[in-house]
Amino acid sequence: MKKFNSLQKKETTSKDQLIIYGRHAVLSALKNPQRHIQKLLITAENREEIEKISPKIPYTIADRKEFLRILPQDAVHQGFALYCNRLETYDIQDLITMAENKPHCHILILDQVTDPQNIGAIIRSCAAFETLGLVMQDKNSPLESGAMDKASAGTIEFVPIARVTNLNRAIEKLKEAGFWIMGMDGYAKTTIDKIDKSSKIAIVMGSEGKGMRRLVEENCDSSVKLPISPNVESLNVSTAAAIALYELSKK
DSSP states (O other): OOOTTTTSSOOOOOTTEEEEHHHHHHHHHHTTTTTOOOEEEEOOGGGGHHHOOTOOOOEEEEOOHHHHHHHOOOOOOOEEEEEEEOOOOOHHHHHHHTTTOOOEEEEEEEESSSHHHHHHHHHHHHTTTTTTEEESSSTOOOOHHHHHHHTTTTTTTOOOEEEEOOOOHHHHHHHHHHHEEEEEEEOSBBGGSSSSSSEEEEEEEEEEESSSSSHHHTTTEEEBBBOOTTTTOOOHHHHHHHHHHHHHHOO
């Protein structure tokens, strides 16, 4: 294998390229044919794990100093770093098409949730509770990143993510397709465990602190809250999403 040159300049990524790091995130990406692999760096002890996937995957052995050089200081990389393309995103019509033959399904909509690690954890919950897809606004949501992929533990590879220009317009299209739109609101009268789940549901979650924007909230058909103690005002958005998606997954 080609020796990694420790003197070469720190590599940067373009809008369409990123560095994925962490064992689960990298191994999942390597198995995804939609990823265009540019370079794989591993520590020596991880060679066998890569060759189990395929002996044809080219890789470069790098020491931990090289990982510190190319990754954020607090990145938990576990000896894996992968240069590749960002995944192509879906549009709202793609999700509607996926839902056509699914009378009982759910979608999660994020209104200006901006923390990549929170979004990564939410993607993981979407995968765990068979969420049809995740919808985010194009402008006020972060691009796919190494931190997001790491927090998703590789599940970003198979959760459809739709980025939309106008969230309210996307909600209107979901309504036209038969989705009932529910906004998460801590002051709602109904808890999410009490709702009728025998239809197509899109749940909307706002950012921490600000919650849903006014026009988005007004566009919801109804509002629901989590069944938590009145002594607790709110939960972290990724924790709240996990609970909400679990409730929606129950038949």
